[in-house]
Amino acid sequence: MTPPAASGRDLPHPVREEIRLESVLHALSDPMRLRIVRELAAEGRELSCSDFALPVTKSTTTHHFRVLRESGVVRQVYRGTAKLNGLRADDLDALFPGLLDRVLEAADRQAGRV
Template structure:
């Protein structure tokens, strides 16, 4: 997968172009409970959230890894706003490429959370 590479010293982050997003990368990204939790929160918010908004029971470096996997798979878009790294779900691209996938996964995750009491 090729990604747009930012210029040296740039604070822009590389993201796959819409046509480069692959189903197996999206499924891999969403197969981890922490990453699915991040995506669920982004979907519930409907807008962008900063990385610091998320309180995950993992180290900061692991949290950074999870966001990188989500970005590199094309699930989220990350942009800097001042010193904050903002995260937004690439819902339109995902829904266009894989109709119904994200909605079905989010609904299944919600049912599972209710069933497991989380």
């Protein structure tokens, strides 16, 4: 895992080779985290944490983003005072070809049923 910089503003992320399938699947198994990933994929760009209107407390939202970051699903970077989140689709596709696309397609089909 990349260590935080001396500034304390850089967050640790697993390097590509450290991303584990079971961690990714765990991160995507939660409905709120899957919702975050779906929104990031739909936007196709980095979004700040405040761009997400999740029906949970701020501390729970922070927890969900941390799980996504530590599993290697998203990359979080500070730009000014905003913490931006980007989907690590390239890393996930390199390690697990097609997994993210299939999960997002399945989530879309499920959302259409409920």
